[in-house]
Amino acid sequence: MSFDVARVRKDFPIFDREVNGYPLVYLDSANTSQKPVQVLDVMRAHQERYNGNVSRSVHTLGTESTEAYEGARARIASFIGAASPDEVVFTKNSTEAINLVAHSAGQMLRLGPGDEIVISEMEHHSNIVPWQLLCERTGATLRWFGITDEGRLDESQLDSLITSRTKIVSVVHMSNVLGTINDVSRISARAREVGALLMLDCSQSVPHLPMDVRSLGADLIAFTGHKMLGPTGIGVLWGRFDLLAQLPPFLGGGSMIETVTMTGTTYAAPPARFEAGTPPITEAIGLGAAVDYLTGLGMEAIHQHEQDITRYALEQLTAVPGVRIYGPASVEGRGGTVSFGVDGVHPHDVGQVLDALGVEVRVGHHCARPVCSRFGVPAMTRASFYLYTTTDEIDALARGLDQVRKVFG
Amino acid sequence: MMLDGLYQEIILDHYKNPHGRGLRDPFDGEAHHVNPTCGDEITVRVTSDLTDISYDGLGCSISQASASVLHELVQGKDPAAAAEIHHAFVELMQSRGQIEPDEEVLGDGIAFAGVAKFPARVKCALLPWMAFKDAAARAGVDVGASPEVKA
Numbered sequence: 001m002s003f004d005v006a007r008v009r010k011d012f013p014i015f016d017r018e019v020n021g022y023p024l025v026y027l028d029s030a031n032t033s034q035k036p037v038q039v040l041d042v043m044r045a046h047q048e049r050y051n052g053n054v055s056r057s058v059h060t061l062g063t064e065s066t067e068a069y070e071g072a073r074a075r076i077a078s079f080i081g082a083a084s085p086d087e088v089v090f091t092k093n094s095t096e097a098i099n100l101v102a103h104s105a106g107q108m109l110r111l112g113p114g115d116e117i118v119i120s121e122m123e124h125h126s127n128i129v130p131w132q133l134l135c136e137r138t139g140a141t142l143r144w145f146g147i148t149d150e151g152r153l154d155e156s157q158l159d160s161l162i163t164s165r166t167k168i169v170s171v172v173h174m175s176n177v178l179g180t181i182n183d184v185s186r187i188s189a190r191a192r193e194v195g196a197l198l199m200l201d202c203s204q205s206v207p208h209l210p211m212d213v214r215s216l217g218a219d220l221i222a223f224t225g226h227k228m229l230g231p232t233g234i235g236v237l238w239g240r241f242d243l244l245a246q247l248p249p250f251l252g253g254g255s256m257i258e259t260v261t262m263t264g265t266t267y268a269a270p271p272a273r274f275e276a277g278t279p280p281i282t283e284a285i286g287l288g289a290a291v292d293y294l295t296g297l298g299m300e301a302i303h304q305h306e307q308d309i310t311r312y313a314l315e316q317l318t319a320v321p322g323v324r325i326y327g328p329a330s331v332e333g334r335g336g337t338v339s340f341g342v343d344g345v346h347p348h349d350v351g352q353v354l355d356a357l358g359v360e361v362r363v364g365h366h367c368a369r370p371v372c373s374r375f376g377v378p379a380m381t382r383a384s385f386y387l388y389t390t391t392d393e394i395d396a397l398a399r400g401l402d403q404v405r406k407v408f409g
Numbered sequence: 410m411m412l413d414g415l416y417q418e419i420i421l422d423h424y425k426n427p428h429g430r431g432l433r434d435p436f437d438g439e440a441h442h443v444n445p446t447c448g449d450e451i452t453v454r455v456t457s458d459l460t461d462i463s464y465d466g467l468g469c470s471i472s473q474a475s476a477s478v479l480h481e482l483v484q485g486k487d488p489a490a491a492a493e494i495h496h497a498f499v500e501l502m503q504s505r506g507q508i509e510p511d512e513e514v515l516g517d518g519i520a521f522a523g524v525a526k527f528p529a530r531v532k533c534a535l536l537p538w539m540a541f542k543d544a545a546a547r548a549g550v551d552v553g554a555s556p557e558v559k560a
Contacts, residue, residue: 348447348469348533349416356412365448378448378467407416408470 003305008297009388011036022358025393030176030204030337030384031362032226035290039229042289043282054281055255055272069281072288073271079291080221081212082238089237089244089271090279094203095126097222097237098170100274101199102130104247105220106138109167109197113139116165118196120145120153121374122175122182125367127201131170145171147374151178151327158190166196173221174204177371177382178327179310179337181205188217197243203227208306208335208386210299219243225283230290234283237274244270251276294387302387306336309385309394313338316398317383322405326375336385339366342401345408347381353407354400361397414523415530416470423517424470429480433463438548442540444472444532451476453540457548460485464537471521471530476537478517483541491545492553494518498538502531 009015012034017024026034046068052061054069070085077085091097109115117131121144135142143161146154153171162169169191174181184200191198199220205211206221207228213221220243225234239247249256249267253276258266267273294302311331317323322343328334342350351363362382365372372380383397436454443450451466453476462484464476479498483491497514498521506526510519524534545552 346469346473348449348471348530352415352527352530353412364446369448372448378450407412408421 003297003301003387005305005388005390009390011038011293012388013037013040015388019358019360020356025357025359025396027359027361027383027385027389027393027397029207029386029389030227030382032232033207033229033386034388035229035231036293038293039231039286039289043231043286046282046285051282053278065281068285068288069279072284072291075288075291075295076236077238079211079295080206080238081214083214084241086269086271087213087238087241087244089239089274090284091222091235091237091274092233092280093226093235094201094222094224095130095235097235098126098199098201099130100237100250101168101170101220101222101239101247102134103250104274105168105197106134106140107248108246111138111140111167113141114165115140115167116143116163117141118143118145118162118166118169118171120171121147121370122153122178122180123170123172123368123370124176124201124203125369126203127170127172128370131168140167141165147178147371150329151175151180152333153180153182153187155186158186162187162190162194162196164194166191166194168197168199170199170201172201172204174202174208174335174337175327175368175371176204176337177339177366177368177380179334179339179384180328181209181333181335183333184217192217204335204337207294208299209303213238225287225290228287228290229293230287231283233280234287236287239270241270244274247274249273249276253277255279297387305387306385306389307331309389309391310334310336310338312391313383313385313394313397316394317401320398320401320405323401326380336389337382338384339380339382341377341380342404345404347379349408350381350401350404353404354397357396357400357403359393359396359400415527417520417523419517419520420470420474420524423474423477427473427477427480429463429484430465430477431463432465433461436461436463436548438544438546438550440540440543440547442536442543444468444536446532449533449536451537451540453537453544455541455544455548455550457550459483459488459491459545459550462541464540466537468536469530469533471524471533472536475521475534478521479537479541482516482518488545488550488552492551495538495542495552499535501525502534 052065074085200218206223220239226232256276347363437457449468
């Protein structure tokens with residue numbers, strides 16, 4: 001077997017623990033991933049041995065910190081196929097990256113009444129609310145793609161949805177609820193045709209799929225460190241350099257300037273222009289270590305493992321009476337995130353019974369309430385997988401669902 | 410199994426066979442509350458003399474059973490008695506399991522003592538009670554100051 005999941009799991013100390021007297025079965029990686037010891041060690045070593053502020057100290061610690069921080073940026077750039085490390089902007093998370101674009105691109109494009117922004121019904125709230133706020137500030141209009149019954153983006157109205165009025169298109173690459181991986185080639189071609197910017201929320205795709213931003217067809221992408229074995233507090237905005245170079249700043253402060261006088265300021269080139277203040281240094285270095293870990297295993301191998309697990313999970317869940325899966329029914333064009341309902345049982349109750357058996361799933365609207373509304377439910381139960389997920393854990397989930405049906409039957 | 414404390418038979422009974430469910434006319438006050446973290450919703454209607462308390466909503470067994478118990482306990486009570494029950498239930502839910510509930514006051518509501526030990530579910534149990542308090546205020550009925558809800 002090319003991918004040794006048992007060996008991978010040994011790198012994650014958390015799998016030693018029990019939950020409510022049962023071995024931990026962690027099926028909530030779309031929410032946040034667990035961290036390997038290789039990431040934890042690098043972060044601890046940095047704090048213990050190399051801590052200094054970045055980009056502003058001539059002393060040795062400051063220089064070593066800066067090298068580690070910029071080294072992480074370079075490895076992350078290479079991980080996603082960026083043309084240069086200068087295309088990688090560190091943010092707090094995906095949410096901040098999207099808000100950055102909503103502010104800076106909105107200003108650059110001088111959005112106003114008559115202009116349109118296009119998103120989709122499949123978005124996480126973080127790719128809805130910043131655009132609603134931008135529309136409120138500027139008078140621009142928000143429009144969106146719907147979702148088909150199979151859980152895919154409904155592109156049937158593509159040409160009337162994305163028009164010469166469209167200035168920005170921002171859609172999700174992989175759904176955090178349905179698991180759908182969107183083939184964005186048609187949307188990208190149409191956005192290019194009308195001269196609109198295309199942003200992709202890659203929070204769920206970069207952690208799980210081989211990524212090459214140069215062939216993706218997007219102008220900007222956002223993703224977050226804690227869903228890809230890194231710590232919380234660090235995210236990434238990638239943008240084409242010529243576009244980043246045109247964007248005005250988002251937050252103002254230290255590090256993002258060229259020169260400051262009391263009457264005005266000129267700004268640094270990207271990425272520094274968008275990194276005001278002391279950044280999350282240790283977290284960026286931790287994300288660099290996470291990328292090294294993922295690269296060491298190979299994203300193609302990780303993706304294949306998750307496809308195998310997802311295929312098995314779809315079979316097992318389909319076999320449980322009363323379970324309805326939302327989203328693509330087969331592994332084609334979907335990732336390892338499976339949302340479902342149990343007939344007659346509220347997801348909170350499903351999650352509570354599973355937790356009592358050590359099985360950790362997410363329940364609720366998953367910060368994507370419009371997706372739940374689209375399928376006519378207030379909430380869903382979601383199991384999400386990663387490189388460390390095993391078929392045994394899927395079996396534990398299926399057994400847990402039998403218990404759910406016993407309690408509420 | 411530790412779940413026994415949470416899913417008491419009384420709670421499951423109220424969930425499967427809710428009392429007084431369904432919105433009714435006439436009413437004098439109505440309130441719609443949502444739990445933003447899980448999307449659960451409830452609408453509560455009251456008449457100003459509390460002779461009818463009706464409700465409808467979408468939610469988990471805890472929130473739905475709690476609404477049923479609320480209906481059973483508070484409907485037909487005078488404002489002072491309603492306030493006492495409301496206060497006792499909110500206090501119980503915020504006790505983290507440290508209070509021995511009084512069955513004289515809370516009836517089937519004592520089954521929720523176990524829920525207080527699951528911090529993530531306390532909001533579920535309180536959802537109908539907070540909506541009731543708002544609906545009553547809109548009907549001109551003061552059910553009194555309840556302990557501050559922190560969950």
